[in-house]
Amino acid sequence: xxxxxxxxxxxxxxxxxxxxxxxxxxxxxxxxxxxxxxxxxxxxxxxxxxxxxxxxxxxxxxxxxxxxxxxxxxxxxxxxxxxxxxxxxxxxxxxxxxxxxxxxxxxxxxxxxxxxxxxxxxxxxxxxxxxxxxxxxxxxxxxxxxxxxxxxxxxxxxxxxxxxxxxxxxxxxxxxxxxxxxxxxxxxxxxxxxxxxxxxxxxxxxxxxxxxxxxxxxxxxxxxxxxxxxxxxxxxxxxxxxxxxxxxxxxxxxxxxxxxxxxxxxxxxxxxxxxxxxxxxxxxxxxxxxxxxxxxxxxxxxxxxxxxxxxxxxxxxxxxxxxxxxxxxxxxxxxxxxxxxxxxxxxxxxxxxxxxxxxxxxxxxxxxxxxxxxxxxxxxxxxxxxxxxxxxxxxxxxxxxxxxxxxxxxxxxxxxxxxxxxxxxxxxxxxxxxxxxxxxxxxxxxxxxxxxxxxxxxxxxxxxxxxxxxxxxxxxxxxxxxxxxxxxxxxxxxxxxxxxxxxxxxxxxxxxxxxxxxxxxxxxxxxxxxxxxxxxxxxxxxxxxxxxxxxxxxxxxxxxxxxxxxxxxxxxxxxxxxxxxxxxxxxxxxxxxxxxxxxxxxxxxxxx
Numbered sequence: 001x002x003x004x005x006x007x008x009x010x011x012x013x014x015x016x017x018x019x020x021x022x023x024x025x026x027x028x029x030x031x032x033x034x035x036x037x038x039x040x041x042x043x044x045x046x047x048x049x050x051x052x053x054x055x056x057x058x059x060x061x062x063x064x065x066x067x068x069x070x071x072x073x074x075x076x077x078x079x080x081x082x083x084x085x086x087x088x089x090x091x092x093x094x095x096x097x098x099x100x101x102x103x104x105x106x107x108x109x110x111x112x113x114x115x116x117x118x119x120x121x122x123x124x125x126x127x128x129x130x131x132x133x134x135x136x137x138x139x140x141x142x143x144x145x146x147x148x149x150x151x152x153x154x155x156x157x158x159x160x161x162x163x164x165x166x167x168x169x170x171x172x173x174x175x176x177x178x179x180x181x182x183x184x185x186x187x188x189x190x191x192x193x194x195x196x197x198x199x200x201x202x203x204x205x206x207x208x209x210x211x212x213x214x215x216x217x218x219x220x221x222x223x224x225x226x227x228x229x230x231x232x233x234x235x236x237x238x239x240x241x242x243x244x245x246x247x248x249x250x251x252x253x254x255x256x257x258x259x260x261x262x263x264x265x266x267x268x269x270x271x272x273x274x275x276x277x278x279x280x281x282x283x284x285x286x287x288x289x290x291x292x293x294x295x296x297x298x299x300x301x302x303x304x305x306x307x308x309x310x311x312x313x314x315x316x317x318x319x320x321x322x323x324x325x326x327x328x329x330x331x332x333x334x335x336x337x338x339x340x341x342x343x344x345x346x347x348x349x350x351x352x353x354x355x356x357x358x359x360x361x362x363x364x365x366x367x368x369x370x371x372x373x374x375x376x377x378x379x380x381x382x383x384x385x386x387x388x389x390x391x392x393x394x395x396x397x398x399x400x401x402x403x404x405x406x407x408x409x410x411x412x413x414x415x416x417x418x419x420x421x422x423x424x425x426x427x428x429x430x431x432x433x434x435x436x437x438x439x440x441x442x443x444x445x446x447x448x449x450x451x452x453x454x455x456x457x458x459x460x461x462x463x464x465x466x467x468x469x470x471x472x473x474x475x476x477x478x479x480x481x482x483x484x485x486x487x488x489x490x491x492x493x494x495x496x497x498x499x500x501x502x503x504x505x506x507x508x509x510x511x512x513x514x515x516x517x518x519x520x521x522x523x524x525x526x527x528x529x530x531x532x533x534x535x536x537x538x539x540x541x542x543x544x545x546x547x548x549x550x551x552x553x554x555x556x557x558x559x560x561x562x563x564x565x566x567x568x569x570x571x572x573x574x575x576x577x578x579x580x581x582x583x584x585x586x587x588x589x590x591x592x593x594x595x596x597x598x599x600x601x602x603x604x605x606x607x608x
Contacts, residue, residue: 007069010070011068011070014070015044015047015051015071019075020043020044020045021042021043022039022075022079022081022082023039023043023073023074024038024039024073024076024086025073026073027067028068028070029067030067034093035096036068036096037089037093037098039083041082047071050068051065060297061298064097078335083307083308090308091312097298098297099295099296099297099304102292107135107290108124108136108140108143109124109133109135110123110135110137110147111123111131111133112205114132115163116194117157117163117187119159119160121158122143134208134209135317136290136316137288145248146207149245150208153203153245155192155200156200156201158183163188171189173188173189174189175191185197203218209282210280212245215245216242216246219241220242222238223242226238259281259347260281260282261321261323262281262321262324262347262350263278263279263310263323263324264278264280264281265277265306265325265326265354266355267305267327268355269302270362272296273295274293274294274305274306274309275294275358275361276305276310276358278291278354279353279354280321288317289357290317291358293361294309302328303328306326306327307332310324322337323338323340324337324340325354326339327355329341366380378420378421381521382394384519384520385466385520385524389495389521392493393465394465396465397417397418397465398468398524398528399416399464399467399468400415400416400470400531401414401415401445401449401469401479401532402470402529402532402533402535402536403471403536412432412433412536413430413448413536414428414429414536415431415532416428416528416532418524418528421524423527423531428535430535431451435447441471441475442474442478443478445475445479446481446482449469450486453483463488465492465493466493466494467493468496468525469496470529470532470533471496471497472496472498472499473496475496476494477507479494480507494506502514502526553577555600556596557600558596559593563593567597570588571584571588577601585598
């Protein structure tokens, strides 16, 4: 008997006493371990739904429910509080059935140390010591650009001395080289007051947060004060600082400066995970950007993933923005926060920027995983192809046919083979059309499909999972006809790809399938088609050249195909044959036949 049945009475008693208020619920297994944490607007309604047979719960949720031995709840004041508590509990206990916060990268932060005359620098270690941390910075370059600006504008100390009042009073420190070259004002010797230093730190804090306009206002006032006192050199130094800030602000602005104090969040997801991107915007400038990977456990919806990621990232960035730009309206209410789903304008541009970042992050993550495990790359593409082409199995073995080189006297068709989405060149084949007279594309396709698969059946070799025919409905119908004669129709997926519009046709399907132009499935099919065409052209050209050469040599009286072939094998080309000496020719074909060739060469030269 499983835990669900053994503890059924206890659970039913708990359900009857649950309050109809917002809060967090925790599910425990029979060992007392937390296995799931959830949030709810109405605890009674939400928790009871797990034990209602009419809810149509997914298989994964049913597995969770069977393991529940105890339920505990925490009532909170609002949905936002519930989400915040849920997020913190998930991070602390990492329950088996909850979304997994996949965040194993250590991004850098900017820290303002909690100490007299605070140091300001980058770090990858966040310690709860009262210091202020800003970040994390997904772009290390962006962080260093910001730190370089801060150091250019302000003389912040770089030493690690303990500048406590007692140490300063004792006079135990002396100024270093940084003071003499102008990078520090020497607070260690009391040459700079703590109030003045803290004023610089206040400015720096605002700059890091993206609140540059208040800093500029303070600097303008300082510049005018110096100018009023006729201290023009000092006024010039402040003016240069203003110019640096203007340049930095101009480079940072991506939208209208009217968009201020806003968070932007977007999501892209697949079967296994969601990727939530977060942008923090101040005065029209994106001052922070970060993408979070959330691994699914119970087929969570995009809304669940978005809210979980948003809460986590707002905590990290210590954001209190009253407006959040989102791709869809979440079913939740946060006190003092409004959600905006933009339709056009600068806010829409910001949302699109966030979505591009989320997609780029997922793409980069996939590339990294593929580099570590190349087989994974093939499996992922094959899985996508199986889904896109509605196949019952993975298309690990694909064969593609092209009979577009039927013109002239040398009709040939080509077949290329892909295994695990990669060309298998040793298995490529050419077909010289045998049974069809004249350029009949459909009959030729019927012939080569029949020849190929009747042979595979006779030799008991494995058949492909997918056949691709370069051509539209007519070519496809001809190929399907051959498969039907061989009893293979329905056993192998077959499709045609029409030229130009990249329409994909399936048997008995009048409407073509159009895939996204950037999809990996279409890219593989195009590569198949292009490879078959290239392979066919190469063979057709060789056949044509061989035919032309043999025709010209076999026109010589007394020279047959065997002799012509022997000459070509030794002397490589007709040009070299026509310029060869008697001795060279005799060494290959003997004296008698050399006489015929020399007479033909003399005749050729006389006709020029």
